[in-house]
Structures are given as structure tokens and as C-alpha cells.
């Protein structure tokens with residue numbers, strides 16, 4: 001006998017994400033989900049970003065890591081509240097799911113912040129599939145990763161609202177065609193802004209900071 | 224990579240869909256729709272499913288996966304087409320303003336059950 005089901009497999013996560021989104025909206029907190037392959041420079045980009053936007057935009061960070069606290073320690077150095085989640089406890093997952101964010105948010109005073117940044121697990125596949133209740137998604141890609149990444153991982157580049165192309169300080173030493181990377185990104189997501197930066201050498205961050213500030217402020221205005 | 228978690232969700236949903244009046248249910252087949260844009264590799268999903276379904280009423284069930292093509296519609300000129308290469312621009316007017324009509328699915332459609 002055939003029994004009709006017709007349900008999304010990720011139904012539970014999607015409902016939880018919607019609940020998070022509602023809760024963050026009530027608190028007036030803008031949530032940014034930052035994703036990339038391992039080592040593209042998410043933590044470095046966030047350290048630098050926080051140094052630009054604090055104290056103007058009060059922020060906190062949730063950082064996912066499979067088993068260490070290195071990234072949390074680095075981010076705490078910027079003076080913002082940092083909550084570390086090791087997905088080990090949740091089965092060593094390759095992504096942060098909505099219920100993990102709900103738990104992590106318990107440890108943050110949401111009345112005191114305007115921006116919650118989530119550094120997802122380093123992985124270009126899985127995090128794209130899991131809504132966490134965020135307002136915007138950003139993918140960080142570094143110039144050492146090859147020009148074809150956007151076309152190899154189309155879902156990630158479709159799902160994100162902006163791309164950060166990091167480590168441009170290394171361009172003189174590489175045989176890398178940055179125009180081709182940008183062309184590939186635009187094939188997947190034609191109107192997505194692409195910010196070329198060097199997080200460690202502090203180059204090119206202003207347009208990205210302006211973009212982020214305007215996103216956070218537009219949510220504040222809607223309240 | 225997250226196929227293990229997906230397989231566990233499928234098992235939860237399938238078990239909760241077995242009607243109470245079916246005694247000793249044995250699920251023979253699970254019919255799924257998976258979009259080509261979804262971050263799922265059908266073979267690794269089957270592999271994970273076989274592992275996590277052991278000792279459940281779903282042990283030995285077959286995952287019947289219908290792959291759904293990526294279809295887009297242009298917001299400017301309303302042209303609709305199937306995306307086979309990773310280019311998300313209107314084939315007719317080159318606009319980048321498009322809606323993804325299908326291809327993101329990850330749905331359980333039905334289960335096929337026998338009573339023992």
C-alpha cells in the first residue's frame with residue numbers, strides 16, 4: 001500500500017529557522033551567515049570587519065567549529081561577545097543547523113546588540129542547504145582556491161547575497177585570473193556584489209563595510 | 224557530506240507516516256524528489272540510509288529518487304527554460320533576474336508499506 005507523505009525532508013530545520021527569524025526580528029537583530037571552504041579567511045575577515053564596525057554597530061558572534069576553540073579565541077580578541085559551538089556534540093556535523101543557533105542565542109544578550117554574525121563550518125556544500133533564520137548570507141572565497149569554485153558549487157553562490165574575494169594581497173605571487181572568478185560568480189548569480197579584499201593586510205574593506213552597515217541599518221529602520 | 228543527517232530525517236518522517244492501524248509494518252520503498260541543485264549525492268544518500276535504517280521498520284527499504292531538473296523563469300520576459308550548464312541568466316534576453324521554478328526539492332512524496 002502506498003501512503004502519501006509529501007513533506008520536505010528538512011521540514012524540522014525550516015520551521016526552526018522561521019522561528020529564529022521571527023525571534024531575531026522581534027529583537028531587532030540582523031543575522032549574517034558567513035560561509036566558505038576551510039581556511040578561506042572567514043575568521044580573519046570577521047576580525048577585521050568587527051574592528052571597522054564596532055562600537056557603531058553593536059555585534060556578537062556565534063562561531064561553529066568541529067572541535068577547537070581557536071576561532072572563538074581570535075574573535076573574542078575584538079572585544080565582542082563570542083559563543084562557540086562545537087558541532088561534535090551534535091554529531092560532528094558539517095554545517096550549523098537552525099536549532100544550534102537557537103541554543104547559542106540563549107547565551108547572548110540580544111537586547112544589547114544589532115548584529116549577530118554566524119561563522120559557519122568551513123564547507124562549500126552543506127551549509128548552503130540549511131537555513132538558520134539569517135537575514136543575509138555571505139560567501140568568502142580566497143584567490144588560492146581556483147577560479148572555477150563558483151561553477152562547482154552553484155547552490156552556495158545562488159543562495160548568498162554577497163561574495164567576498166579574499167587574500168588579494170597574494171595575487172602578485174599567483175597565476176590566478178581574478179576576472180575569470182568574477183565572471184564565474186556572475187554566471188551563477190548575476191546581480192551579486194563581489195568585494196575584493198585582503199583581510200590580513202586590511203585592503204579594500206570599505207565597500208564591504210558600507211554594504212553590511214546599510215543592511216543592518218535598513219533592518220533597524222523597519223522596526 | 225550531510226547525507227547522514229538527511230537519511231536520519233527521512234527515517235523519522237517515514238516512521239511517523241506509518242498509519243497506527245498497520246501492524247508490523249515493513250516499508251519497501253520510499254519515493255523521494257531531489258532537485259539537481261540540492262546539495263545531495265543520491266548514491267551517498269542511499270549508502271547512509273542503508274546504515275542508519277538497520278533495526279528500524281525501514282531496514283531494506285529502497286530509496287526511489289526522482290531527480291528534478293533545474294528550471295528557471297525570467298522575471299523580465301517570462302521565458303522558461305531548463306538549466307543544464309551552470310549559467311543562471313535568461314537564455315532569451317540575458318537578464319539576471321530569474322526565479323528558480325524547480326531544482327531545489329528535497330521532498331518525501333510517499334512510502335510503500337506492506338503488513339507482515
Ligand SMILES: Nc1nc2c(ncn2[C@@H]2O[C@H](COP(=O)(O)OP(=O)(O)OP(=O)(O)O)[C@@H](O)[C@H]2O)c(=O)[nH]1
Nearest residue numbers: 037038039040041042043044122166167198199200
Ligand atoms: N595572505 C593572506 N592570508 C590570509 C588572509 N586572510 C586570511 N589569511 C590566512 O589564511 C589562513 C586561514 O584564515 P582563517 O581566517 O582562519 O580562515 P577560516 O575561513 O576562518 O578557516 P576555518 O574556520 O578553519 O574554516 C590563516 O593562516 C590566515 O592568516 C588574507 O587576506 N591574506
Ligand SMILES: [Mg+2]
Nearest residue numbers: 042043071119
Ligand atoms: Mg574560522
Ligand SMILES: [Zn+2]
Nearest residue numbers: 297300313316
Ligand atoms: Zn528574459
